[in-house]
Amino acid sequence: MIESVQTGNAQSGTITDQKVRSIELLISGLLRGGALASLVFIFAGALLIFIDHPNYLRSPEKLHQLLLPGAIFPHTIADVGREVLQLRGPALVMVGLLLLIVTPVLLVAVSILMFAYQRDRDFVMITFLVLMLLVTSFLLGTTEHSPTSAPANQRGKGMDVKVGSAVGSGQWAENPRQIRGGKG
């Protein structure tokens, strides 16, 4: 595309190029901004955690409580929101992680607006379709996980990760059986 800009119809080409560039810079900035905001919350939360629990610096026993099943930390939006207002460290860290998670979805939404602004009708449709599919799979993933859902329960044995992975994650080794298989 750059080639055609440099050779052929220079004027219209440059305008298109500038438009594309502005999208790219916006997307890049959004990703960086999301990551930085996330880091700020994570570090603030970590600081609070160590202020509240000075023994985390010394005591090895505490570690197991934090890593084993049943560890206590907020995992609903409501809990996170409430505990952030109480300035609790784990909740602040969670806000940081949630910001990181939301950034790519936000990116897709913003790019729809950018393509619309540039009257790139094909790509407005493409990005809109992506957003709709993302929202659908998110909703399906959530409902499928509800305890009343039979398939999710059937798959509970050793495949309890299936529901989440069913929505399509970006990496391969998220199946617990894989690890167990590796061990023996």
Place this chain on the structure above:
Amino acid sequence: MTPLEFLLLVFSLSVGAGMFGALLGLGGGIIIIPVLTLLLKVDIRYAIGASIVSVIATSSGAAATYVKERMANFRVAMFLEVATTAGALTGAYLAGVVSRKWLYIIFSLVMGYTALMMFRNRSMGTAAEAPPDCLADRLRLHGSYQDPFFGQVSYRVTRTRIGLGISYIAGVLSGLLGIGGGPLKVPAMNLAMQLPIKAASATSNFMIGITAATSAGVYFSRGDINPFVAAPVAVGVLLGSTIGSHLLAHLRSSVLRIAFVGVLLWISIQMLLKGLQ
């Protein structure tokens, strides 16, 4: 180990995972999950939750650089993302119907074959002759990037339909088996659509974050994202992938291809073992 030592150790290992993921267009779960479970005895659920966060962090850290430097092809990414997400939805529906045992074996063979193809083409530069593709022209998918070895590298995207098809299959497989699309999408973009390997890896990096973000919501609500495990991973991987993304341009494509072949073979063997169990 005290909690502070644990955090610092997970952080440092995650920097390495982030660099690795940023260079190869994969999520870094290959490293994160075994390290957390086998080495540090973290509960598998928290390890998986952390690895999902790692995928997003890899993508956010690396893609910011790649999009800015035009290494990632933003338009190709969005174009293929349609097929990947649709595939993931299909996979979620098929999950209860299809036998996983055979899927693992088939997938393993596909991976092995892909590794072979990438190995045979390891010294192939950018596409010599790209068959014209009217969809790629219409959607202006062609791109170019700056390479320290060759200067400005321009490439023409081709075989968009095959690319869409493979991305769809990658999505279905990730829905069925919990295997991310990265290992399939990079070869699809490189071998079929004729994106240079660096562009393919960078574009895949951009895409995996979008796909993983949707599943991350589910992991969060299930309580699998333990801040004590996921946060040091996120911080380390963000740093590592940002560093890695600046290294990509300076690596030789042949080195990148060989590394990718190694990862494909590794995944292929793992899948085969699971299928034969």
